[in-house]
Amino acid sequence: MGTVVVGVDGSGGSTEALKWAADESRRRNAHLRIVGVWQPPIYAFPGFEAAGADHDHLQALAEERLCAYAEEVMAGSGADWDLVVREGQAAWVLADEARDAELLVVGSRGHGGVRSALLGSVSTQLAHHAPCPVAIIRPDRHETGEG
Known part of the structure; x- marks a missing residue:
């Protein structure tokens, strides 16, 4: 049995991608x-750590929220x-998780213009560097069957 990998962040775009990936x-x-x-979190001062922002707590919180979302x-x-x-940079982590996958699925937030030119996007990075085929799902396309 092969594997389909889908990246999620709880946004509307990732929900569409998750539904599409489940069907696929x-x-x-x-x-x-x-x-x-x-x-x-990134802090403005080198060496500054906010109270209670320890790695294990943040990992557990992310797991709890994403598990509830996925369920x-x-x-x-x-x-x-x-x-x-x-934990990590989204494109790198997703590419690593997809190293033996048949397909990697991500949502598209539709950022354009200057923001995408300066920052790039996870979907663009993966389209160029993923170890397997990538499906980029645009928001609001799942229910209509478009795209």
Whole structure:
């Protein structure tokens, strides 16, 4: 059995991607790996750490929130799935999780212009560097069957 990997962050775009990936994993008779990525807070002063912002607490919080999100979206989907939550830069973590996957699925937030030119996007980075085919799902396309 192969694996379909989908990146999620709880946004509307990632919900569409997750629904699409669940459908696709069933069509392929593949396991669905749902991957959430978090980044630690960045502070303006070198060496400054906010009280209570320890790594284990932040990891547990991310796992709790993403698990609840995944369970809600996946309820009744019939897909075979698991959840992985990791710290890091989203494109790098998703590419690593997809190293043996048949397909990597991500949502598109539709950022354009200067913001995308300066910052790039996770979907753009993955389209160029992922170790497997990438499906980029645009928001509001899942229900209509478009895109």
